[in-house]
Amino acid sequence: MSLDDVYREVVMDHYQNPRHHGHLEHPTLTVGLHNPSCGDELHLDVLVDEDGIVRDAAFEGQGCSISMAAASMFIDRVRGKKLEEARRIAESFKDLLRRREADRSLLGDLEALEGVSRFPARVKCATLVMNAFEQAIDRIEEGGDHK
Amino acid sequence: MNPVALRSEFPLLRRYENGKRLCYVDSAATSQKPQVVLDAVRRYYVEDNANVHRGVYDLAARATQDYEDARAEVAGLVHAEPEEIVFTRGTTESLNLLALSYGGQALGPGTNVVTSPAEHHSNLLPWQQVALRRGAELRFVELDEAGQVTPDAVAAVVDGGTRVVALAHVSNVMGTVTDVGAIAAIAHRAGAILAVDGAQSVPHMPMDVRQLGIDFLAFSGHKMCGPTGIGALYGRRELLAGMSPVYYGGEMIEEVTLTSATFKEAPWRFEGGTPNIAGAVGMGAAARFLQEVGLSEIHRHETELANAAADGLRRIEGVTVYGPEGHRESGVVTFNIDGVHAHDVATALDQHGVCVRAGHHCCQPLMRRLGAASTARASFYLYNDAEDVRQLLAAVQATKEFFRRVAG
Numbered sequence: 001m002s003l004d005d006v007y008r009e010v011v012m013d014h015y016q017n018p019r020h021h022g023h024l025e026h027p028t029l030t031v032g033l034h035n036p037s038c039g040d041e042l043h044l045d046v047l048v049d050e051d052g053i054v055r056d057a058a059f060e061g062q063g064c065s066i067s068m069a070a071a072s073m074f075i076d077r078v079r080g081k082k083l084e085e086a087r088r089i090a091e092s093f094k095d096l097l098r099r100r101e102a103d104r105s106l107l108g109d110l111e112a113l114e115g116v117s118r119f120p121a122r123v124k125c126a127t128l129v130m131n132a133f134e135q136a137i138d139r140i141e142e143g144g145d146h147k
Numbered sequence: 148m149n150p151v152a153l154r155s156e157f158p159l160l161r162r163y164e165n166g167k168r169l170c171y172v173d174s175a176a177t178s179q180k181p182q183v184v185l186d187a188v189r190r191y192y193v194e195d196n197a198n199v200h201r202g203v204y205d206l207a208a209r210a211t212q213d214y215e216d217a218r219a220e221v222a223g224l225v226h227a228e229p230e231e232i233v234f235t236r237g238t239t240e241s242l243n244l245l246a247l248s249y250g251g252q253a254l255g256p257g258t259n260v261v262t263s264p265a266e267h268h269s270n271l272l273p274w275q276q277v278a279l280r281r282g283a284e285l286r287f288v289e290l291d292e293a294g295q296v297t298p299d300a301v302a303a304v305v306d307g308g309t310r311v312v313a314l315a316h317v318s319n320v321m322g323t324v325t326d327v328g329a330i331a332a333i334a335h336r337a338g339a340i341l342a343v344d345g346a347q348s349v350p351h352m353p354m355d356v357r358q359l360g361i362d363f364l365a366f367s368g369h370k371m372c373g374p375t376g377i378g379a380l381y382g383r384r385e386l387l388a389g390m391s392p393v394y395y396g397g398e399m400i401e402e403v404t405l406t407s408a409t410f411k412e413a414p415w416r417f418e419g420g421t422p423n424i425a426g427a428v429g430m431g432a433a434a435r436f437l438q439e440v441g442l443s444e445i446h447r448h449e450t451e452l453a454n455a456a457a458d459g460l461r462r463i464e465g466v467t468v469y470g471p472e473g474h475r476e477s478g479v480v481t482f483n484i485d486g487v488h489a490h491d492v493a494t495a496l497d498q499h500g501v502c503v504r505a506g507h508h509c510c511q512p513l514m515r516r517l518g519a520a521s522t523a524r525a526s527f528y529l530y531n532d533a534e535d536v537r538q539l540l541a542a543v544q545a546t547k548e549f550f551r552r553v554a555g
């Protein structure tokens with residue numbers, strides 16, 4: 001295990017050049033998550049249409065390279081996907097980090113974060129965006145409100 | 148003092164992490180434990196274990212004696228009387244106990260508590276919450292340029308309504324030392340008491356509550372080479388005597404009827420239930436150990452290492468060091484590698500066997516002020532040596548280069 005396994009080129013690229021950074025004009029829902037143990041902060045805007053497709057998402061926050069890169073990569077991956085599929089992506093990514101059998105075909109760039117699983121103290125950095133996303137879509141589905 | 152010999156008294160420091168000599172520079176979070184403390188805890192369980200203040204048999208008398216001897220050792224460390232030391236679970240519980248009991252009685256509408264924006268959450272929240280409940284005001288001292296609490300700034304906000312001034316002696320973020328002696332005089336002139344969070348000072352420097360005029364002092368066993376789960380609240384005798392208990396139950400009572408009760412004297416009335424006897428024994432052994440090494444010596448040694456580390460870090464291009472430009476008065480050095488988040492720094496340093504803290508250090512308001520959401524913090528103690536400084540500096544240099552490389 002070495003640092004190079006975590007701080008891969010793609011990871012640092014997403015950290016330094018985050019995709020989908022900022023805010024959406026008309027999000028269906030916004031979730032703010034705060035990781036009190038380390039001070040990381042993440043705001044996630046999600047836009048879901050009537051057909052349950054994630055039309056767009058954007059994030060803003062403060063955090064380490066892993067949490068910020070994961071947010072950028074994750075949004076890249078779920079845009080245009082149906083909610084169920086987006087959930088499966090989130091689940092597979094969590095499986096990867098917990099070193100369980102994961103459906104890698106769903107993960108795209110996110111697979112580059114596999115090395116984080118070797119650093120247990122940092123797994124929560126990588127999953128921050130997933131937790132925000134799951135909260136957002138839970139609430140959207142509960143509300144049934146896709147305005 | 149011979150730091151190399153001292154290091155060998157701490158079994159855990161013989162370990163290797165990631166194949167590297169362990170460079171443990173996170174003692175502000177918790178300290179390592181010397182063999183004498185481990186032995187004292189073990190000896191207590193093997194030879195004297197029984198409940199305290201209860202049994203008639205000799206074994207119980209020995210357990211009680213061990214517990215009360217530990218109280219005397221801890222009292223000696225801060226130049227208090229044994230009856231002025233309440234055993235708690237740590238600084239956090241000490242400050243909560245104080246805020247609930249003393250604060251609950253002394254605060255109300257028209258009164259205020261003076262504290263600072265640089266406090267650890269455990270010296271902010273108990274006062275914030277009791278003030279809210281009692282309708283009292285919480286006032287904040289203005290920090291100076293260096294993030295320090297000065298006596299003048301305290302004098303500027305204290306008035307006739309002030310009942311409590313609550314401040315840390317040494318900041319766990321910046322390592323700055325507050326002049327609590329001068330502040331005690333200001334508080335007393337206004338008719339207020341001074342409560343000091345000594346979590347980062349008692350383990351590291353000589354402490355004399357009488358000489359400084361401190362009314363209450365909270366500290367933790369685990370930060371002073373003792374076990375976790377034990378700490379103390381020093382309270383001036385007359386003040387403790389006037390305070391109501393917070394926890395009710397066994398051990399702390401004199402006489403109980405179904406509808407009323409009377410309570411033991413301080414400090415026992417604050418120690419409801421079976422206490423952490425083994426923890427107290429360990430903390431007592433730690434207090435003795437620190438005094439044998441000498442607190443002036445410890446303070447001189449660790450500030451020397453912190454100053455060397457701060458100088459070395461400043462010389463690494465692309466590293467920002469927080470806190471005083473000049474001489475440091477404590478073993479704490481806070482820094483960042485520019486463009487690299489502190490968590491990434493800490494993960495990378497760990498690969499070199501270096502343990503530092505990264506984050507907001509339980510002090511979000513101060514961090515906002517510094518404009519750094521997160522910093523890395525190295526904190527030195529009696530078992531660190533010049534090799535630890537070298538290892539830290541080399542690891543920071545390598546970490547900086549690593550991130551330069553991967554971040555193109």
Ligand SMILES: Cc1ncc(COP(=O)(O)O)c(C=O)c1O
Nearest residue numbers: 237238239267269319344346367
């Ligand atoms: C200044 C300060 N106050 C209070 C505390 C809380 O101590 P404990 O967690 O032992 O209760 C700490 C520990 O980090 C501290 O550094």
